[in-house]
Amino acid sequence: MDLNGLNTVQKEAVCAVDGPILVVAGAGSGKTRVLTYRIANLIETHDIFPSNILAITFTNKAASEMKSRIESLVGPVSNQMWIGTFHSICVRILRRDGEKIGYGSDFVIYDTTDQKSALKSCYKELNIDEKMTPLKTYQFKISGAKNDMLTPEAYEGLYGGDFREREFIKLYKRYQAKLKQNQAMDFDDLLLKTLELFQKHPDVLQMYQNKFKFIHVDEYQDTNRAQYELVKYLSGRYHNLFVVGDGDQSIYRWRGADIRNIQEFEKDYVGAKVYKLEQNYRSSQNILSLANSVIKNNPNRRDKMLWTDAAEGDKIQYYKAYDEKDEARNVIEQIKKQIRDSGYSLSDFAILYRTNAQSRAFEDMFMLEGIQYKVLGGAKFYDRKEIKDLMAYLKLIVNHQDDVSFLRVINEPKRSLGDRTIEKIQIYASANQMSLFDACGHAVEIEGISGKALQNIQAFYKMISGLRMRLESEFVTTLYDDLIEQSGIVRAYELEKTIEADGRIDNIYEFRVVVEEFEKRSENPNLRDFLAETSLVSDQDSLNDSDDAVLLMTIHASKGLEFPVVFLVGLEDQLFPSFRSMDDEEALEEERRLCYVGITRAEKCLHVSHAKNRNHFGRYEARIPSVFLKEMDAQLMEGKDGMPEIKTYGDKKTKTISFFDIQTPKKKSNLRSAAPQRVKAPENTAEHFSGYKAGDKVTHKTFGSGMVVSMDQAKDMITIVFDAHGIKKLSASMAPLKTVD
Numbered sequence: 032m033d034l035n036g037l038n039t040v041q042k043e044a045v046c047a048v049d050g051p052i053l054v055v056a057g058a059g060s061g062k063t064r065v066l067t068y069r070i071a072n073l074i075e076t077h078d079i080f081p082s083n084i085l086a087i088t089f090t091n092k093a094a095s096e097m098k099s100r101i102e103s104l105v106g107p108v109s110n111q112m113w114i115g116t117f118h119s120i121c122v123r124i125l126r127r128d129g130e131k132i133g134y135g136s137d138f139v140i141y142d143t144t145d146q147k148s149a150l151k152s153c154y155k156e157l158n159i160d161e162k163m164t165p166l167k168t169y170q171f172k173i174s175g176a177k178n179d180m181l182t183p184e185a186y187e188g189l190y191g192g193d194f195r196e197r198e199f200i201k202l203y204k205r206y207q208a209k210l211k212q213n214q215a216m217d218f219d220d221l222l223l224k225t226l227e228l229f230q231k232h233p234d235v236l237q238m239y240q241n242k243f244k245f246i247h248v249d250e251y252q253d254t255n256r257a258q259y260e261l262v263k264y265l266s267g268r269y270h271n272l273f274v275v276g277d278g279d280q281s282i283y284r285w286r287g288a289d290i291r292n293i294q295e296f297e298k299d300y301v302g303a304k305v306y307k308l309e310q311n312y313r314s315s316q317n318i319l320s321l322a323n324s325v326i327k328n329n330p331n332r333r334d335k336m337l338w339t340d341a342a343e344g345d346k347i348q349y350y351k352a353y354d355e356k357d358e359a360r361n362v363i364e365q366i367k368k369q370i371r372d373s374g375y376s377l378s379d380f381a382i383l384y385r386t387n388a389q390s391r392a393f394e395d396m397f398m399l400e401g402i403q404y405k406v407l408g409g410a411k412f413y414d415r416k417e418i419k420d421l422m423a424y425l426k427l428i429v430n431h432q433d434d435v436s437f438l439r440v441i442n443e444p445k446r447s448l449g450d451r452t453i454e455k456i457q458i459y460a461s462a463n464q465m466s467l468f469d470a471c472g473h474a475v476e477i478e479g480i481s482g483k484a485l486q487n488i489q490a491f492y493k494m495i496s497g498l499r500m501r502l503e504s505e506f507v508t509t510l511y512d513d514l515i516e517q518s519g520i521v522r523a524y525e526l527e528k529t530i531e532a533d534g535r536i537d538n539i540y541e542f543r544v545v546v547e548e549f550e551k552r553s554e555n556p557n558l559r560d561f562l563a564e565t566s567l568v569s570d571q572d573s574l575n576d577s578d579d580a581v582l583l584m585t586i587h588a589s590k591g592l593e594f595p596v597v598f599l600v601g602l603e604d605q606l607f608p609s610f611r612s613m614d615d616e617e618a619l620e621e622e623r624r625l626c627y628v629g630i631t632r633a634e635k636c637l638h639v640s641h642a643k644n645r646n647h648f649g650r651y652e653a654r655i656p657s658v659f660l661k662e663m664d665a666q667l668m669e670g671k672d673g674m675p676e677i678k679t680y681g682d683k684k685t686k687t688i689s690f691f692d693i694q695t696p697k698k699k700s701n702l703r704s705a706a707p708q709r710v711k712a713p714e715n716t717a718e719h720f721s722g723y724k725a726g727d728k729v730t731h732k733t734f735g736s737g738m739v740v741s742m743d744q745a746k747d748m749i750t751i752v753f754d755a756h757g758i759k760k761l762s763a764s765m766a767p768l769k770t771v772d
């Protein structure tokens with residue numbers, strides 16, 4: 032096997048075969064690359080069967096990237112290997128063997144929204160007031176208990192105490208019972224139930240221990256207790272466990288991740304070999320030094336040497352914005368400038384922020400300018416109402432027991448069924464111990480349901496049962512098409528005749544593309560697997576590599592990824608670090624690690640910014656720059672737009688001057704340029720404009736056909752009136768426009 036793409040230590044780690052192995056190293060040092068090569072090497076050089084290999088990654092995207100890299104190294108035999116996230120591996124195990132602990136292979140997976148609806152009905156049944164205890168509070172508490180592997184009973188044993196704890200325990204028990212009754216599991220359950228299966232059925236565990244002779248885990252620093260145990264169980268026989276990670280990038284403490292798992296690996300796995308990688312291949316020297324100037328403020332960390340062969344590179348670009356709109360405006364100006372001056376394309380840029388809500392200011396500005404962008408995670412595709420509805424339909428087709436999905440779609444689109452009618456179905460179902468859907472099969476017997484309501488319920492029952500009968504024999508796309516047709520969901524939106532409804536119809540067809548793609552890539556496509564896969568779509572997964580668009584995502588979602596140019600925005604106290612962490616030392620350290628992750632995503636160029644004012648939940652507030660910004664080594668940075676240039680102060684004597692000490696300079700003459708720096712129009716802009724003139728007919732990728740109204744060369748702006756979307760001002764050089772003859 033060709034190991035030329037590796038340095039000496041990387042090679043040693045790749046070639047180590049037996050026993051527990053830990054690779055610890057800073058960001059961008061090739062940990063994921065080593066893990067990938069090692070798997071290929073096991074197959075190629077040591078003739079290990081791919082079916083004896085397990086690789087656990089942090090996101091589905093990382094899994095599919097690894098799959099294709101391994102496939103390119105060893106060919107299609109790689110298909111027999113298990114690669115996936117903890118959750119998807121557990122789904123696979125439970126689909127095969129879950130019946131031993133009382134789950135049919137058709138169990139459904141509840142995402143956070145389903146989880147909330149289930150909780151909501153538990154609240155109702157137990158008379159818990161949502162105003163006193165928001166759903167989120169107990170949802171979080173349940174997840175916390177599960178991450179610590181505490182069942183309701185175990186939790187009760189530990190914290191039986193006061194009224195609120197007793198209320199919580201009651202709720203936790205009811206919630207678990209409800210899930211069981213619906214043949215459903217939430218994300219945390221997937222891990223717990225797998226562990227339960229292994230504990231109760233040693234023969235099943237043994238089978239998997241024998242199968243997975245070689246086990247790999249990427250991003251090991253972010254494993255929680257349950258994940259740690261799972262790995263421990265699976266590797267219990269052969270002890271061939273290969274994990275890679277970086278303590279400085281542990282950013283999921285709030286989800287129960289325990290940094291000690293990596294710190295104590297050598298104790299947990301006796302005889303473990305440890306490799307440390309020190310060369311960074313991702314970032315320029317300036318970016319690395321900046322990352323170090325921040326992370327070194329965390330006490331209790333192992334200091335790592337991280338160096339690079341790469342040149343110093345560009346200075347870090349700093350921008351103090353007036354408010355969040357100005358921050359977004361600056362980002363777009365910089366993107367345009369770098370595209371013109373340095374030949375980058377849109378997909379080379381990523382905007383990273385602390386909270387999802389920050390994306391809006393950027394989205395608005397991108398839309399205004401007609402620049403393609405993509406938001407990873409957040410309230411995008413899979414969170415949309417119509418997609419949730421369709422998922423619920425599909426879930427109900429697969430699993431009739433699923434009351435949560437039933438309630439979501441029974442009256443969607445409207446079937447003239449009032450709350451009273453639904454209540455009657457609920458009463459009948461619970462009296463006869465059947466699911467709500469099954470109760471619909473007995474609708475004639477239900478007191479008080481007759482006429483139109485009865486007909487509609489029966490039609491609904493017939494439709495879902497009919498689709499279910501064809502589950503095994505039909506293409507998933509055919510089922511999907513028939514569902515749309517028979518449920519009347521599109522027709523109902525068509526009747527609304529609003530732009531919003533049109534958008535929803537578009538999404539429903541967009542979702543069909545998702546189904547179709549699934550069908551193309553799976554060996555044995557079926558609806559159950561489709562649902563399992565889509566329920567697990569994590570933040571990173573809506574990313575489609577081929578599209579040329581600027582990427583927007585939270586720093587959490589950017590883990591493991593890399594981009595030529597990164598904008599780290601919103602560096603303000605209370606936002607980043609988040610307000611929750613301000614008085615909690617450990618939480619603040621976690622935020623600092625998050626900042627380290629953000630900085631180290633950048634390859635060539637990093638921009639950091641903060642706003643002096645920000646609209647925060649509808650209030651306009653003055654903001655204080657982030658403590659992390661103060662920690663960043665000022666000498667590596669370059670100011671802009673009215674800010675003093677940091678470089679001017681970069682002589683040796685003033686080396687320790689903090690970035691913020693120099694914001695109000697005494698001597699003006701020290702400033703290199705205090706005047707706002709205008710982006711110089713590049714030589715060839717005229718050509719862009721000479722391409723268009725007022726009256727030209729054009730087409731735009733998103734807005735369709737339209738006519739040029741006017742142009743402003745200095746601002747790189749072109750105004751177009753679109754047939755279907757009205758007047759838009761777009762960037763002349765970047766908007767995806769074509770002239771029509």
Ligand SMILES: Nc1ncnc2c1ncn2[C@@H]1O[C@H](COP(=O)(O)OP(=O)(O)OP(=O)(O)O)[C@@H](O)[C@H]1O
Nearest residue numbers: 036037038057058059060061062063064312313591
């Ligand atoms: N020996 C090498 N020669 C050339 N490029 C390398 C080498 N090792 C790693 N790289 C490249 O460096 C970049 C970072 O590697 P990789 O993503 O594996 O790092 P990582 O340690 O997993 O980072 P992170 O901590 O962010 O997950 C990738 O583009 C990878 O292809």
Ligand SMILES: [Mg+2]
Nearest residue numbers: 062063064591
């Ligand atoms: Mg990695």
